[in-house]
Amino acid sequence: MSNTxxxxxxxxxMAASPPLLEVRGLSVVFDTPEGSHQVVDHVDLKVSSGQTxxxxxxxxxxxxxxxxxxxxxxxxxxxxxxxxxxxxEQDLLKLSEDDMTQLRGCKIAMVFQDPMVSLNPVRTxxxxxxxxxxxxxxxxxxAAKRRTLEMLDxxxxxxxxxxxxxxxxxxxxGMSQRAMIAMAIACEPKLLIADEPTxxxxxxxxxxxxxxxxxxxxxxxMALILITHDLxxxxxxxxxxxxxYAGRVVEEAPVFDLFxxxxxxxxLGLLNSLPRVDRKxxxxxxxxxxxxxxxxxxxxxxxxxxxxxxxxxxxxxxPDFKNIGTSxxxxxxxxITTS
Amino acid sequence: MTTKQADSVMPSHTATGVKRGWLSAxxxxxxxxxxxxVTAALIYIAFILFIAVFGFTFQPYEHTxxxxxxxxxxxxxxxxxxxxxxxxxxxxxxxxxxxxxxxLQLSVLIGVVGTVIGAVLGSVLGxxxxxxRGWVEEVLMMLVDVQVSLPFIIFALAVxxxxxxxxxxxxxxxxxxxxxxxxxxxxxxxxxCNAQDYVRAVRSLGLSNYKIYRRHVLPNILGTLVVxxxxxxxxxxxxxxxxxxxxLGVQPPMTSLGQILGVGRDYLILxxxxxxxxxxxxxxxxxxxxxxxxxxxxxxxxxxK
Amino acid sequence: xxNTMEKKSEIIMKVRDVxxxxxxxxxSFFGERMIAHAVNxxxxDLYAGETxxxxxxxxxxxxxxGQLILNLxxxxxxxxxxxxxxxxxxxxxxxxxxxxxxxxxxxxxxxALNPRLTIGSQIRExxxxxxxxxxxxxxxxxxxxxxxxxxPPHLLDRYPHQLSGGQQQRVVIARALISGPKLVxxxxxxxxxxxxxxxxxxxxxxxxxxxxxxxxxxxxxDLSIVRHISSRIAVMYLGRIVELADSEALLxxxxxxxxKALISAxxxxxxxxxxxRTTITGEPPNPFNPPSGCAFHARCPQADSKCQSLIPVFLQxxxxxxxxxxxx
Numbered sequence: 001m002s003n004t005x006x007x008x009x010x011x012x013x014m015a016a017s018p019p020l021l022e023v024r025g026l027s028v029v030f031d032t033p034e035g036s037h038q039v040v041d042h043v044d045l046k047v048s049s050g051q052t053x054x055x056x057x058x059x060x061x062x063x064x065x066x067x068x069x070x071x072x073x074x075x076x077x078x079x080x081x082x083x084x085x086x087x088x089e090q091d092l093l094k095l096s097e098d099d100m101t102q103l104r105g106c107k108i109a110m111v112f113q114d115p116m117v118s119l120n121p122v123r124t125x126x127x128x129x130x131x132x133x134x135x136x137x138x139x140x141x142x143a144a145k146r147r148t149l150e151m152l153d154x155x156x157x158x159x160x161x162x163x164x165x166x167x168x169x170x171x172x173x174g175m176s177q178r179a180m181i182a183m184a185i186a187c188e189p190k191l192l193i194a195d196e197p198t199x200x201x202x203x204x205x206x207x208x209x210x211x212x213x214x215x216x217x218x219x220x221x222m223a224l225i226l227i228t229h230d231l232x233x234x235x236x237x238x239x240x241x242x243x244x245y246a247g248r249v250v251e252e253a254p255v256f257d258l259f260x261x262x263x264x265x266x267x268l269g270l271l272n273s274l275p276r277v278d279r280k281x282x283x284x285x286x287x288x289x290x291x292x293x294x295x296x297x298x299x300x301x302x303x304x305x306x307x308x309x310x311x312x313x314x315x316x317x318x319p320d321f322k323n324i325g326t327s328x329x330x331x332x333x334x335x336i337t338t339s
Numbered sequence: 340m341t342t343k344q345a346d347s348v349m350p351s352h353t354a355t356g357v358k359r360g361w362l363s364a365x366x367x368x369x370x371x372x373x374x375x376x377v378t379a380a381l382i383y384i385a386f387i388l389f390i391a392v393f394g395f396t397f398q399p400y401e402h403t404x405x406x407x408x409x410x411x412x413x414x415x416x417x418x419x420x421x422x423x424x425x426x427x428x429x430x431x432x433x434x435x436x437x438x439x440x441x442x443l444q445l446s447v448l449i450g451v452v453g454t455v456i457g458a459v460l461g462s463v464l465g466x467x468x469x470x471x472r473g474w475v476e477e478v479l480m481m482l483v484d485v486q487v488s489l490p491f492i493i494f495a496l497a498v499x500x501x502x503x504x505x506x507x508x509x510x511x512x513x514x515x516x517x518x519x520x521x522x523x524x525x526x527x528x529x530x531x532c533n534a535q536d537y538v539r540a541v542r543s544l545g546l547s548n549y550k551i552y553r554r555h556v557l558p559n560i561l562g563t564l565v566v567x568x569x570x571x572x573x574x575x576x577x578x579x580x581x582x583x584x585x586x587l588g589v590q591p592p593m594t595s596l597g598q599i600l601g602v603g604r605d606y607l608i609l610x611x612x613x614x615x616x617x618x619x620x621x622x623x624x625x626x627x628x629x630x631x632x633x634x635x636x637x638x639x640x641x642x643x644k
Numbered sequence: 645x646x647n648t649m650e651k652k653s654e655i656i657m658k659v660r661d662v663x664x665x666x667x668x669x670x671x672s673f674f675g676e677r678m679i680a681h682a683v684n685x686x687x688x689d690l691y692a693g694e695t696x697x698x699x700x701x702x703x704x705x706x707x708x709x710g711q712l713i714l715n716l717x718x719x720x721x722x723x724x725x726x727x728x729x730x731x732x733x734x735x736x737x738x739x740x741x742x743x744x745x746x747x748x749x750x751x752x753x754x755x756a757l758n759p760r761l762t763i764g765s766q767i768r769e770x771x772x773x774x775x776x777x778x779x780x781x782x783x784x785x786x787x788x789x790x791x792x793x794x795x796p797p798h799l800l801d802r803y804p805h806q807l808s809g810g811q812q813q814r815v816v817i818a819r820a821l822i823s824g825p826k827l828v829x830x831x832x833x834x835x836x837x838x839x840x841x842x843x844x845x846x847x848x849x850x851x852x853x854x855x856x857x858x859x860x861x862x863x864x865x866d867l868s869i870v871r872h873i874s875s876r877i878a879v880m881y882l883g884r885i886v887e888l889a890d891s892e893a894l895l896x897x898x899x900x901x902x903x904k905a906l907i908s909a910x911x912x913x914x915x916x917x918x919x920x921r922t923t924i925t926g927e928p929p930n931p932f933n934p935p936s937g938c939a940f941h942a943r944c945p946q947a948d949s950k951c952q953s954l955i956p957v958f959l960q961x962x963x964x965x966x967x968x969x970x971x972x
Contacts, residue, residue, distance in 0.1 A: 058838035202701035232911025273843035275872035286843035545743025
């Protein structure tokens with residue numbers, strides 16, 4: 001119940017203040033021996049404090065690459081060729097490497113899919129968190145340890161004093177993810193980017209982690225970018241949603257509008273193809289075909305070949321964003337208007 | 340945008356391909372574009388193999404023929420050299436070129452056969468260990484540890500001194516060196532291969548163990564084993580050279596590169612060509628094989644094609 | 645497809661009190677090996693032509709149970725009989741023959757295909773193994789099968805990594821079905837696929853079942869898919885089935901508190917459903933060190949002292965519904 005109310009205030013809040021993070025026209029190219037592929041194509045995003053932006057898309061849609069590019073964490077063969085990433089009105093892509101490193105651990109933090117590989121197996125959980133605090137925040141080791149214990153408690157790890165001295169293999173998947181979140185929020189970041197934070201976890205644990213993230217978001221007044229392939233998770237946790245397909249954002253809307261009235265045929269297709277635990281359907285409405293790999297990306301609408309609403313105008317030119325009201329937009333020549 | 344870029348790159352690529360010379364074209368066909376080092380190494384190996392097999396047809400002298408009037412004659416490109424002995428002569432006046440050709444023959448034979456012995460022995464034992472697990476694995480891996488902790492040169496010297504020296508014994512001894520590397524490698528690869536879903540899948544399809552190994556496991560580990568063999572081959576050749584250099588390897592009148600090297604040791608200052616020439620042949624051969632091995636490893640992975 | 649029809653149909657697989665232990669690491673350097681009770685006394689019947697969904701979280705033993713049913717691993721105790729024959733005691737020859745009758749479809753399709761063999765030769769493999777038909781007729785059968793899974797025939801000469809994830813899974817399904825099995829165990833077979841492709845593969849599995857009269861044991865952690873594809877659902881928790889019922893009965897009227905929690909935890913693609921969420925605390929217990937009594941008692945909102953000491957019996961509540969809970 002309280003969630004829904006929070007949600008309303010967030011939306012109001014968002015309209016008033018400038019966004020904490022604004023991405024404009026971000027494009028990323030990957031160089032491969034077969035040529036360069038533009039895996040992220042002019043992506044615009046924004047997120048405000050206290051708000052959760054859900055970034056949803058299938059594998060290869062460019063959602064993770066977008067976030068890595070924002071933090072300048074792309075692997076060597078990926079490079080940003082266009083765009084700006086304004087964080088508190090400062091372009092991250094123009095910062096020096098030192099400033100960026102400072103910012104990354106502190107004001108912007110990240111949580112990854114697999115907590116087990118993100119933790120160093122030969123160091124205790126407590127050491128890993130307090131060491132990063134000690135380094136980033138210039139506080140003494142004792143203070144760092146105190147803060148770490150607070151954090152472990154905050155993310156709901158029972159008996160933090162004992163767990164502090166345990167190693168990652170002694171933590172279950174859910175507990176490791178809590179520890180990763182503790183590490184990420186220890187510096188009280190303004191922005192938390194969570195890349196498939198619950199994909200490796202069981203559903204009952206997933207529900208706990210999602211609840212924790214949304215709790216922390218409002219307690220610490222953070223902005224949260226939640227990357228996921230799961231529309232259920234989006235419906236559960238996001239305020240704003242950006243749907244990505246084949247390197248582009250195809251639809252952006254507040255979460256209620258998106259699920260009530262999806263306007264891009266891809267969003268609609270995705271929703272229709274989901275089996276649901278709360279109702280029985282005779283047959284799933286699958287979208288035929290599969291998403292194109294980056295070397296088959298075209299300039300025109302990339303969903304055209306799987307789309308039931310397309311005509312000649314969809315080929316060749318990139319569909320521009322159409323603003324629908326004040327809060328949502330869709331990149332489609334023939335957006336679906338009836339609900 | 341992307342596709343346009345790719346398009347503009349691709350045609351120019353093929354356009355240059357048309358104007359290629361025969362060498363460049365051949366390299367392209369063999370997947371060697373831009374791999375000049377590998378090409379050079381392959382050409383060198385082919386040359387060495389050719390000499391080893393057909394060298395006897397243009398060997399200028401019998402490798403044992405002594406010419407006591409022309410001892411320690413320098414090669415043709417040094418002062419005092421003559422075209423009679425292109426690479427000079429050794430302390431007994433034997434033609435160095437002829438001895439090189441003859442020595443190469445034996446060194447390559449020992450290297451290749453020795454490597455095959457080690458590879459087959461080690462791989463089979465590794466597969467057996469991985470298949471049966473339990474005490475079989477423990478015993479075999481214990482043997483591997485024994486082999487690793489044994490100073491092999493001393494072991495080889497002991498065997499050669501004890502059993503007596505013949506070419507067969509020598510080949511077997513140098514072959515045994517390195518089996519433990521294949522055993523460890525093939526064991527760990529078979530273990531990980533057996534845990535793969537595709538092996539579990541064909542097992543659940545009812546395929547017999549023999550066929551699982553022949554059709555699914557071996558092809559997937561063979562590439563790595565071949566690469567391991569190319570890494571080991573220079574070692575085998577060097578081991579033979581070392582043993583011959585120490586006087587327990589190839590015995591006169593037979594000769595190998597290592598044996599020539601051993602003889603040349605005494606004349607390093609006076610007649611460096613005796614040792615330097617076989618030394619260079621061995622050095623470039625081992626280097627080339629290592630380079631080709633690295634290249635093969637990438638080529639043999641179908642997912643990288 | 646109604647339940648009454650299924651009850652009448654023959655029992656293809658009868659599982660009785662199956663137990664499977666795994667030896668784990670030693671407790672200390674000289675200590676005993678720890679024993680994991682991966683499957684701990686499971687009994688159920690599988691009817692010909694039905695789809696039984698087997699749901700549970702990671703480590704609950706659902707995959708182990710799948711392999712036990714296919715007789716790919718041997719149970720520590722209990723019996724598994726296929727069409728009246730106990731398959732835990734059969735000889736190698738019989739076992740091999742049985743391989744063409746029951747099949748497994750894996751989670752990760754790329755891993756389940758040999759990277760060095762063409763698609764065609766891999767689909768053909770079961771025919772070669774079991775010497776089905778004439779050598780030259782087998783390729784026709786492969787073509788027939790690849791059409792049945794809606795793949796274009798030119799893919800037969802390709803290698804697995806050249807196909808998309810959905811295509812790979814279709815290949816795995818084609819290989820599993822070409823020998824004409826009666827029973828197919830799908831172990832998280834669609835979990836690794838993208839949503840839009842997942843729906844295609846689920847539809848394909850349903851179509852093939854109707855066409856070929858297959859029986860599925862559908863193992864997954866995803867209740868949404870299970871609801872869609874299964875006629876009955878079994879919920880596993882720490883090596884035991886805690887609830888088994890017709891799909892609709894189980895999802896609309898769950899009796900075991902764990903089933904309730906599981907259903908409630910599944911995210912629904914509807915933001916308005918958020919308010920109705922009840923999350924359970926805690927995590928699944930360690931199978932090396934199972935709790936006393938009901939394995940779920942530490943996380944259960946209803947648990948009392950009885951639950952802590954006494955293992956609940958798996959009881960048939962009515963014709964369609966069986967549950968193992970003291971308070972169901």
